[in-house]
Amino acid sequence: MRIAIRIDSKAAQAQLRRWGGEYRDKVKKTVARAMTTQARELKDDVRAHVAGQVAVVKKSFLKGFTAKVLDKNPSRLPALYVGSRIPWAGMHERGGSIGARMLIPLHGRVGRKRFKAQIAELMRGGNAYFIKNKRGNIVLMAENLKEHDRPLSGFKRRYRKAEGIKKLKRGADIPIAVLVPRVVLKKRLNVERLVAGRIPRLAAAMEKSLSAL
Known part of the structure; x- marks a missing residue:
């Protein structure tokens, strides 16, 4: 799942294009810090949600769910990744069947x-x-x-x-x-809705941090 926050205002987009050098670096670092704070809370919320909906036997299953900031590309603004390193975890999010x-x-x-x-x-x-x-x-x-x-x-x-x-x-x-x-798995998780519900809080945290620049 990808959730993006876009700037619709033409004036805002023009201003963004004028940003450069030191100011752009400050914006990038400020946004990354705000995202990192929210990522920690979001990671805990996602793991608590999974633990409440699925009978977890191994702790490694819960630890597979994470939220982290992607900020290694200097030419792009930071991104917040929420997901799981367990490839079949999405089956619990959407439901489905295994035919073999x-x-x-x-x-x-x-x-x-x-x-x-x-x-x-x-x-x-x-x-x-x-x-x-x-x-x-x-x-x-x-x-x-x-x-x-x-x-x-x-x-x-x-x-x-x-x-x-x-x-x-x-x-x-x-x-x-x-x-x-075949094995039929019912939908038991709603991580997508949980993350979508946190977007306003994330946007407010970013806005507050940027206003201090």
Whole structure:
């Protein structure tokens, strides 16, 4: 999302073209300072908004959302960037669907890399197989075998907790993940509206700083 503040007045634009040298540098630095102050507050507001709307497991997800001032190009005025370094974060802002088949862990969350490694280990050991349950869902299962205790430990713990089982018997079937044809994500964030609501405050802060020159 890009939000720009433009000067519509022809007189103001003409004055801007006349700016140069030391005065332009002062304007650039003043605008950057005003933006930086607002960026800190905006970053905190965005992260609080995300934390309130999404069940965050890893703090790195929240830290991915940031607001910062871009001011390295000497020929351009500063710009305020608000966004996330996580490429798929926008799916929570707009909603959408992922069409490829995916394995979704059951009974809790697992990190993507860890989940992939655990499934690969179970597959290599021949202790992973698919079944179709009564609802017609394709479920990945594994047996509670001693030689696979390490990759199964987390799955067993979460399964026992979800089903209220104190202890699993050796050889018992454990549902690990469900295979889905697509994943639909609902819109849960409204960062764009939050940022748009802060534009008047940002403009006022810039105007106040410039009036002091």
